[in-house]
Amino acid sequence: MEFIIPRGTQDILPGESERWQYIEEIVRGICHTHQYKEMRTPIFEHTELFSRGVGESTDIVQKEMYTFADKKNRSLTLRPEGTAPAVRSFVENKLFANPIQPTKLYYIGPMFRYERPQNGRYRQFYQFGIEAIGSSDPAIDAEVMALAMSVYRKAGLKNLKLVINSLGDKTSRHAHREALINHFEGRIGEFCGDCQKRLKQNPLRILDCKQDRDHELLKSAPSILDYLNDESKAYFAKVQQYLTNIGISFEIDPNLVRGLDYYNHTAFEIMSNAKGFGAITTLAGGGRYDGLTEEFGGPKAPGIGFAMSIERLLAALDAEDVKIAADQGIDCYIVTLGEQAKDYSVSLLHKLREAGISAEIDYEQKKMKGQFKSADRMHAKYIAILGEDELNQQKIKLKDAKTGEQQEILLDELIAFIKENS
Structure with a gap:
């Protein structure tokens, strides 16, 4: 029998691994200056952590998770993302009791999703992510986005674009939800089966559909920005002010909703504008998730974070022809x-x-x-x-x-x- 690597995975060999180490050094250095501390969570968690934390209506939970039963028939899942485990650990280990808040955490490690492999996208992939839990200050939103941009800039990328949106608070989201249901309900039969299920589960997910992205109703769908209440408008304005003050340019995209159910208020993505990078331009994404700690049995502790793919960062460096000195030699x-x-x-x-x-x-x-x-x-x-x-x-x-x-x-x-x- 010939043994070969499973589809959607890769061997990172000497010569290439040094490039990964270089990126990891940048990440750790920037996290140190921003006072983010490393955490390491298990490769697998109880399946319910992701179904509740990530959201039943997401593609991740419905289609992409590697789930299995252990010897006592408990359902376990290889982690598909890092926020739910980080928040679970924050609650379980009572990090909210620390006198200094917010709790600033980062992680680097493998994640697992069953999706079609393509350039820079694998079934086992590596993410660097940060979570700032315990503050509802819009300044921390700006800090999180600035940190992500700093990693890419320090690595040598130049062709970057930051796209932001506001999903509003609970009241704003409820008003927008009703507007979306009214907008799509009469013609939902024209959409894919997933979107038909999402109409009542989470109609916001319809806006993120890849299969029906050219449908006319998506282009004319109600914008969340038109349903923000005064508090949500003020919050979003403050985030924009802070980004402008620290010299980070951005674009507002009212259709940016991200792929996870736990987001509210700020959502953002960082994209590559490099020629030849490919059709999928997103390098990193994140947002605010007020209420997730309570979902996991903890106290109220608003949070915000992001995750970036190491593979896609390296692919973007290749697209911009940025060279990393992989072998410095020996003494x-x-x-x-x-x-x-x-x-x-x-x-x-x-x-x-x-x-x-x-x-x-x-x-x-x-x-x-x-x-x-x-x-x-x-x-x-x-x-x-x-x-x-x-x-x-x-x-x-x-x-x-x-x-x-x-x-x-x-x-x-x-x-x-x-x-x-x-």
């Missing part, structure tokens, strides 16, 4: 001549590594020429040459791979020399 490669020198090099290699110096030796019994080739392939900054004569004199020859200059130094001084000159 030192030890070339040995003779058995005694090879034996000594094992302990010398260990000492170098213990001192924080990246180093390597030959494990294939190569000739001297072959060892030099290995040093070159590994982009070694220094090549340390150790033979039996040098070993007897407790010296070692050190070659600067860039300049070609070679000198002889005491073995005891090798570590200090490399650290001082690297």
Whole structure:
């Protein structure tokens, strides 16, 4: 039997994994300056967490989740997104009791959705996401969007567009819901089966339908912005003011509803305008989810967050031809001549590594020429040459791979020399 990787997954191999590490370093650095702390939740959760938290009417819950029964017939699901687990953990671990609020969290890890694989979209994919839970201040909305933009800018992307909308508060959404039902009800039979189910479950989801996106009723559907009450209008205006104050441009799209049921007030997406990126331009999306903590049995704690696909970020970098230095090389490669020198090099290699110096030796019994080739392939900054004569004199020859200059130094001084000159 031939073993191959499951469809919709990928192996991230050496050479490519360094690009991922580079992005993760950017993410962690920006989260540190914004005081977001990492959390790690289980790969699988009880299925009800997602059906209640994400929403029964969403494509994620209806079509895309990997759900299975354990040995006691409990329904479990591989996590399809990160917000519901983060909020569950916030409630379960009583993070709301911390004196400093909002609680700022971030996560990086695999998510799972059964959907058609395509460029930059997999069935196992990796998301970076943040959640700020415990504040209804529109300033935190602006901070969350600014943080997402900072990640993309720091990574090197230039062709970006931030699109925002307001879904309003509960009262505004109810008024808009009734207007949508009245708008679609008479001709709902012209829409796909999913939209027909959503008419009464959550008519807002109809606006996000991919199959019927060209239907004339979608183009003439009532705008949520026309149903915002004064409080919701004031909130949305404040979010826009803060974004403008910090120099982040944006567009308003009244049809932006996002794919999850828990959003209210601010919703946003960040898109790539790069040529050749593909038909699906969304890089990240998020929004405010006041009421989700209460849905999970916790106290009232308004929240906002976003998630971005690492795969799509890397694809956008490729579309803009942004190069990431994947291999920085090693500090030192030890070339040995003779058995005694090879034996000594094992302990010398260990000492170098213990001192924080990246180093390597030959494990294939190569000739001297072959060892030099290995040093070159590994982009070694220094090549340390150790033979039996040098070993007897407790010296070692050190070659600067860039300049070609070679000198002889005491073995005891090798570590200090490399650290001082690297």
